[in-house]
Amino acid sequence: MDKIVVKGGQRLKGNVRVEGAKNAVLPVLAAALLATKGKNVIKDVPTLADVLTINEVLKSLNTEIKYSPEHNEVIIDSQQRLSSEAQFEYVRKMRASILVMGPILARNGFARVALPGGCAIGSRPIDQHLKGFEAMGAEISFGHGFVEAKTVGRLKGAKIYLDVPSVGATENIMTAAALAEGTTIIENAAKEPEIVDLANFINEMGGKVKGAGTDTIRIEGVEELHGTEHHIIPDRIEAGTFMVAAAITKGDVLIENAVPEHMTALISKMQEMGVEITEENQGLRVRSKGNLKSVDIKTMPHPGFPTDMQSQMMALMMTAYGTGIITETVFENRFMHVEEFRRMNGNMKIEGRSVMMDSPSNLQGAEVAATDLRAAAALIIAGLVAEGVTRVTELYHLDRGYVDFDKKLAALGADIERIGTENTEKAVQLV
Numbered sequence: 001m002d003k004i005v006v007k008g009g010q011r012l013k014g015n016v017r018v019e020g021a022k023n024a025v026l027p028v029l030a031a032a033l034l035a036t037k038g039k040n041v042i043k044d045v046p047t048l049a050d051v052l053t054i055n056e057v058l059k060s061l062n063t064e065i066k067y068s069p070e071h072n073e074v075i076i077d078s079q080q081r082l083s084s085e086a087q088f089e090y091v092r093k094m095r096a097s098i099l100v101m102g103p104i105l106a107r108n109g110f111a112r113v114a115l116p117g118g119c120a121i122g123s124r125p126i127d128q129h130l131k132g133f134e135a136m137g138a139e140i141s142f143g144h145g146f147v148e149a150k151t152v153g154r155l156k157g158a159k160i161y162l163d164v165p166s167v168g169a170t171e172n173i174m175t176a177a178a179l180a181e182g183t184t185i186i187e188n189a190a191k192e193p194e195i196v197d198l199a200n201f202i203n204e205m206g207g208k209v210k211g212a213g214t215d216t217i218r219i220e221g222v223e224e225l226h227g228t229e230h231h232i233i234p235d236r237i238e239a240g241t242f243m244v245a246a247a248i249t250k251g252d253v254l255i256e257n258a259v260p261e262h263m264t265a266l267i268s269k270m271q272e273m274g275v276e277i278t279e280e281n282q283g284l285r286v287r288s289k290g291n292l293k294s295v296d297i298k299t300m301p302h303p304g305f306p307t308d309m310q311s312q313m314m315a316l317m318m319t320a321y322g323t324g325i326i327t328e329t330v331f332e333n334r335f336m337h338v339e340e341f342r343r344m345n346g347n348m349k350i351e352g353r354s355v356m357m358d359s360p361s362n363l364q365g366a367e368v369a370a371t372d373l374r375a376a377a378a379l380i381i382a383g384l385v386a387e388g389v390t391r392v393t394e395l396y397h398l399d400r401g402y403v404d405f406d407k408k409l410a411a412l413g414a415d416i417e418r419i420g421t422e423n424t425e426k427a428v429q430l431v
């Protein structure tokens with residue numbers, strides 16, 4: 001089992017470059033299925049485990065995939081007839097596999113996708129995705145762990161109000177509507193930058209999507225979409241993770257390729273804590289000196305504070321001064337990392353949907369397990385300033401969403417090493 005071993009105490013300094021966004025590339029690769037003429041060339045694709053998984057899903061649907069990790073590029077040929085079924089082995093590995101449902105349904109008039117079920121951060125239902133397909137004329141049924149959607153002829157444009165501004169439901173409905181007959185209007189749509197990236201991609205393929213980034217999206221269906229070349233936007237969560245890593249170590253780091261407009265909530269919360277953040281030509285410079293101040297944080301759909309930055313900010317808050325409250329409103333169970341932080345001597349307690357923090361904590365290195373993708377990064381970040389050595393396991397979570405996280409931190413001066421099973425002895429020696 002791989003471990004990351006980090007020894008606290010080094011100040012981070014230098015430049016780090018952010019990759020293409022995981023949460024943009026997954027819906028874009030799924031949406032590439034819509035093209036029946038020519039190939040799609042997707043650029044700035046990060047080399048993540050989730051990208052390998054979505055590529056496998058697309059292959060299983062009868063597309064041809066050419067993946068060049070060295071060029072951060074995926075070429076997809078989806079001109080052949082698609083298969084209609086996405087199997088459990090993929091959906092289990094990665095919930096975002098559900099995003100192929102809209103494109104398959106739009107093209108084949110039938111889609112059968114394994115039900116994703118819950119995961120470490122919550123129950124994560126897909127009722128809003130299905131409500132959208134149903135409104136467009138699809139008949140939905142369940143059986144044997146699968147959900148099926150069936151329509152006679154093309155899907156029909158419809159007006160759909162989402163009960164929650166779900167990112168995945170907005171994406172699935174947008175892709176289904178791109179080839180539907182007539183106009184679809186999504187109200188209370190998600191407004192994340194990744195939604196805008198997907199809308200741009202659909203438009204580059206010849207689609208007609210307007211309003212992405214606002215809470216009303218209008219999609220005029222077209223008869224056919226064609227392949228195009230598309231660049232994925234930079235990963236605002238990876239950028240934010242490095243911003244927190246710079247701040248917690250009292251460092252000075254330039255985060256290249258970061259897009260400040262995608263991160264206003266995070267930037268203002270960090271500034272409120274006393275972190276110095278300045279825009280430069282190549283990205284965002286983060287500097288931190290002296291004591292940081294505790295703040296209150298509440299996660300919300302974009303442009304609110306992102307749930308995907310909650311655990312990393314909790315790490316930073318452990319080093320600030322005063323009491324603070326972190327409230328999670330997006331997912332019902334995204335505090336699994338709290339127990340791991342407590343193993344590192346983090347002073348906090350869960351009360352309902354909030355974590356009450358009394359800081360600073362006298363952080364101590366410990367053996368901890370990543371409980372989800374962002375928790376993996378957050379534990380490593382806490383290890384950067386803990387006294388002694390922290391060993392983080394369950395790194396398959398980290399690999400879903402961060403490229404070379406340990407190497408990028410090491411290049412900034414962190415005392416960090418990733419150790420594979422074959423090097424377990426070395427891990428023991430380091431302790």
Ligand SMILES: CC(=O)N[C@H]1[C@@H](OP(=O)(O)OP(=O)(O)OC[C@H]2O[C@@H](n3ccc(=O)[nH]c3=O)[C@H](O)[C@@H]2O)O[C@H](CO)[C@@H](O)[C@@H]1O
Pocket residue numbers: 022023024026095096122123124125126127128129130164165166167168169190301307308330331332
């Ligand atoms: C691959 C990807 O882009 N993942 C992101 C996406 O996940 P994902 O698209 O799964 O997240 P959603 O926006 O759909 O979920 C937000 C909330 O809505 C609820 N919900 C969602 C759909 C539905 O049909 N019914 C329903 O009740 C969920 O349980 C959750 O409580 O947005 C989340 C919220 O910003 C991020 O944390 C994830 O990193």
Ligand SMILES: C=C(OP(=O)(O)O)C(=O)O
Pocket residue numbers: 023095096308373374401
């Ligand atoms: C929760 C996340 O991803 P996913 O929706 O793919 O599980 C995340 O990126 O933090």
